[in-house]
Amino acid sequence: MLTHKTKVDGQDVEIHVVQTEDDLDMFSEFIASNIGQLSVDSETTGLDIYSSRFKIRLVQFGHATEAWVVPVELGGAFEDIVIWALLTVKKLILQNAAYDLQVFDQTLGVKQEELWPKVTDTKILAHLIDPRPLRDGGVGHSLVDLTRFHIDAEIADNVKGLMKKLAHDEGSTVANIWKKVALDNEDYTLYAGMDVILTSRLLRKLKPLVPADSKKLVRYEHEVAEVCSYMVRTGFLLDVPYSEQLSQDLKYEEQAAAKIAFDFGCESVNSPIEVHKVLDAYGVKVTAETPTGKPKIDDDLLRKLAAEGSEFAQAVVDAKKAGKWRKTWVDTFIKTADSERRCHASINPLAARTARMSITGIPAQTLPAGDSKIRKCFLAEPGHSIVSVDYQAQELRVLAHLSGDRNMIKAFADGEDLHLITARAAFGEHVQKGDKERDIGKVVNFARVYGGGAAVVAKQTGIDLVTAKKVVDGFDKAFPEVKVYSSELQKEGLRKGFITTPTGRRVPVDPAKSYAALNYIVQSTARDVTAAALLRLHEAKVTPFLRLPIHDEVLLSVPTERADAAAAKVAEIMTVKMGKVTLEAEGKVGGNSWGSLYEEEKE
């Protein structure tokens, strides 16, 4: 057995590294004498839990002054004892539990279901204390960032530097070192052991910092994380032959368009500098600028030029689009699919400042919605249909409730068309459903939720600034209490530096952007409506059918013969009353692919 002795925050700490089976007796004594609570972490070959090459290497247990590192990669007794320890310790502390619990599930066969009820996740606590990432003025949520702020900056840098140094020593990179490094490497085991010691210390520091209002969110967020983690484990079935064909078709499209652009003298369509060079040579003046003052070459400009007959601009648009669709979507799906053709998107249930979720790996929140091509890559299970259940005008209904605006509440209660109301307040009572004035009303309704004004509306709709102002005023006239509520909220944000949502969540408000307070509370409350719905669906045993949450929507795969009934049932479970406003969910039943819900957009 190897023992590292070092100091954290001025205190002596010991990290014991199990090397032979003889060391396991002492390890199990450590577990037995700390059976109430320990922090846990694992080291693995990478982050691709569901790939066939993925392996677990080390598992670490520890408290504030002592850690044990077990080389589970060796299997046998090392693996057995770790499984026993995971199941035996009564409370487990982890930093980003969803990751390690999926690792244990996949590699050791310890089901997540066994462990979630006894987990405390320091990352969840950190987010409830301050949801901002480093770049937005927060302290970050990674173990290193949290250690730097709450424990000791030097230790944080040392730990971070350890793997960097190791990668350098071995002639590798930080991303690749994890699978290569020797299991008993001293830097590696020191790093591994330090992680659990720091996690234990973090829990102590973070617990008292969770605001009193947010305390009730602690359990709730662990449960949301749990349900999301099950969805990730299930994965989404990929139509591999279709995806491969689509990838080829897109590649062909991209190359054909890029060839045309090349013949105009543009070597790379993705380089704004290159594209500008060609446009400039043809006498096109670009007036719009990027934030750093360079000519702005975007889709808006290129489409305008294409519409005026520019073959070059059209080619650039086509090549860029085909390239993005292939590289960002289709090829990523094919690459990440496991041996059973399933894609496991990774869901971060608590991501944004507002607590909105984010989905990475397969960026499922951002697949093109105007064309079914990309979403057709994903399939319901054999014999199943895709079902989507989404909240109707979720954020506007949340706004109606929060602001208490009588007109808005009444409009929703009577089933009236909110976009029409805004349009009529601006343009007069003659506006009808199909009119373009109603579309402008819709843009204004959303812009108001986002904190946008007349300039934004003008740009988005193409109408002039004066008319845009008129419609924005129309909104304020139609729903006067929204403005009152917004300014009260701004004041609160400026006074306290944060606002508190109805669930008790603190959302920091930047003094230079106090107008964003309204959007924050609406977005965050809407997120909690969907998150709470996930918990009710889990309670109702729907989880095995869930595929993904997408903001105001939940996506499922359900047996085809029961699809209509299931969609109705899920909608019923999701629908909820908020004061005088009903947050109504509506189910849609599709065919075998996700894309089937996006075909032949009518109207």
Add this chain to the structure above:
DNA sequence: CAGGTTAGCACC
């Protein structure tokens, strides 16, 4: 040259 930043584009 790895890793960070910028620009652009996909969504709610």
Add this chain to the structure above:
DNA sequence: AAACGGTGCTAACCTG
């Protein structure tokens, strides 16, 4: 008086 909120990913570009 006005104020566009939140995300992820890629290629190109920049920097230590």
